[in-house]
């Protein structure tokens with residue numbers, strides 16, 4: 001298992017330890033207080049904590065099972081994708097308290113999500129696949145409006161949009177460039193894909209993956225040689241590999 005997955009699983013494990021300690025502490029309080037109502041309320045919290053802890057333990061064990069078995073289990077995969085989405089906000093808070101960089105947690109979350117999506121080995125028709133990317137991938141001085149229609153790109157080579165258009169033509173997939181979350185959501189609604197390959201920074205990828213519930217999203221973190229949101233790049237081999245994985249090579 002690579003280091004990026006470990007960050008997410010490590011935080012999950014710490015959360016399990018904290019929840020378990022909380023349960024023991026609450027048991028201690030119940031034993032030392034005699035009020036029935038008080039004990040009832042604490043008992044309810046213990047029950048709630050116990051259920052959450054069992055779910056978290058199930059998530060870690062289930063994930064490790066898939067990692068080491070390298071074979072998909074449809075129901076388990078679906079449950080884990082749901083559970084990691086639910087656990088993410090708590091892990092982000094915990095990571096913050098522990099002084100971990102948010103970017104690290106987001107990278108790890110994307111990695112865990114991608115592992116589960118890849119393991120499904122679901123295949124789609126090229127036209128059912130949408131590649132979604134941010135506007136900052138376009139050369140900042142380019143005057144052609146590729147957000148409306150990517151085919152407006154003149155493939156001058158000053159940015160990678162031209163290369164991405166070539167991938168679109170080679171495999172027949174759909175591509176959309178969005179200037180923000182609202183337009184990204186609109187692109188998804190308009191094209192109705194069955195799977196998405198999303199290219200973005202850690203923050204936008206995480207919120208996109210959490211946002212799209214019903215279809216698999218494979219996240220590719222962009223490259224930012226000039227800082228955030230400016231003339232960004234993407235590993236084109238990684239994009240092509242993801243297309244091939246989703247479509248059987250078109």
Ligand code: SF4
Pocket residue numbers: 138139142143144146152153154155156157158159160161162
């Ligand atoms: S490759 Fe396309 S989008 Fe990029 S600068 Fe050239 S014309 Fe503009």
